[in-house]
Amino acid sequence: MLRIHFTDADLARTRIASAPDPLWEICASLHRMQSRQGRWAYADWYRGTRARLHDTGMVRTLRTLLLPLVPRAAYFPDFLTPPEAVDGLEAGVEAVLATGKERVRAEIGILHRTSGAPAWAPRLADPELRQDLVHALRRYHALAIAPHHDRVQARIDAERAARARAVLDGGTEALLAGLGPDLRWQHPVLHTRYPEDRDLYLNGRGLLLVPSYFCWGNPVTFGDTELDPVLIYSLRHEPHPSALPGDLGSGAPLAALLGRTRAAVLRTAATGATTGEIARAVGVSASSASQHAGALREAGLLVSRRHAAFVLHTLTPLGAALLRANAPCAEPR
Template sequence: MLRIHFTDADLLKTRVAATPDPLWEVAISLHRLQTRRGRWAHAHWHRTVRTRLCATGTERSLRGLLLPLVPRAAYFPDFLTPPEAGEGLAAGLEAVLATPAQRVRHEVGRLAPTGTHLRRLARLSEPEARRDLVRALRAYHDTAIAPQHDRIQARIDAERAARARAMLHSGIEGVLASLGPCLSWRSPVLHAVYPEDRDLHLNGRGLLLVPSYFNMGNPVALGDATLAPVLTYSLHHEPAPAALPADLRGSGTPLARLLGQTRATVLRLSAGGATNGELARAIGISASSVSHHTTTLCESGLILSQRHGASVLHTLTPLGAATLRANPE
């Protein structure tokens, strides 16, 4: 169990990341490759990623460097997920490259690799070996993560919409209480299912909550308690269509003619997150009519409908977001 201790100052400084963190997604997706847990949620990704990795020549560095460096265990080196990655992949990789050699030796030393892996990882404190690591991370990201960007961003947009509503209804404690079954809020401590027993005292630094597309189950925190506190946690996953139907791919036909005026309006309003009641008031139709339209859009894979308390929140899926982008009015 991980216990994260908050003060009043920490509650004021707690926030949810607005964009995917590319290096956290790299690290946690490497965990997905090492277990069958959660494979159903990423079935299409699992079917294609191995083929792409082999085709691009990334498989060798994956097995010889990345998987030993990010084992599916209680710890992997913190320097692989620097806060600069929140500004984009390039900034994150620059930070990895600039990590002091002493810190790299210390964090890699906490791993327990054997044989050739031990020798290769031990060299990561050297600048040239670190440059090889950065090249491997970039190649893996471009092959395994970048093709999923729209899907990941749409899911995080939906997550932020849900957390924003929790904030409006119940404040930051409502957000902390609504993060999923592996996290429970018992003021002033956030309890997380974790592979080891530890306490993390925020001491006024606040907490950055990072929703992760590839995380399944246990949240993940940095091992070094002196670093800026971060907690990645799992999104709610449901299978979604992998491709955009041909009749919605920028056909030039107004979206209202493709879906119907009311349904097109429901889709557009769902871009910012909306409940049945909000849709009914905005469009001027009954709640039962809204429910009919949202059910159709959900079954078509254009919106995601999730219950939050007494209401159902509708947000766009990657397919729905692509549909709006392809058919501007």
């Protein structure tokens, strides 16, 4: 069990990341490679990524370099997920390269004691070997993470929209209380399942919540409690596979989109909207709004998720692309 202890200052400083963290997503996806738990939620990703890894000759690097450093266990080195990655992959890998030798040795030592580290791992203190690691991280990201960026970002946008409504309705405590079945808020402590029994005292630093597409099961945080606190938590996945981003299938579902009303529903959902809000904005009944949203959902343009007493509708990557393609052109200067 992990217990995260909040003060009033921490509640005021709690926030949600606006984009996927590329290095945390790399590590979480490496965990997906090592487990069949939740495989149904990542079936398309798993098949496509394995094929790309084999086709590019990346499998050996995956097995001998990346997986040994990120075991699906209670610990993997914190320097692999620096906070600088919030500014993108390149900022993150540059921070990995800049990590001090003593910190690398210390964290590899923890990995060795907790789950076993490969014999070559202590040499990562040498910046030259870390260059090889960073090269592997870049290649793996290009093959396993980047092709799914639009889908991942759309899911995080939907999560942020839902959490923003929770804050507006009930403050930060409502946000913490609605993070999902793996987290339980009991003021002033957030409880979650964890591989080890720990207490994390925020002490006024606040908490950065990072929704993760590839995280499955219990949330993850840094092993070093002196680092700026983050909590990586899983998005809720649908119990059935969906089409890949941009896959229009036969095109038949899109025929249901013809008409001004559904176009207005799609525009209203661009920033996240409940069924009632769509009904009021478009000028139809709630039942009609629900039917139109259902048709858009079947066409792969909307995602609908229940949060408390309402259903929140947000755009999929395909829905967002359709709106962008139909946006009026800017006036020439």
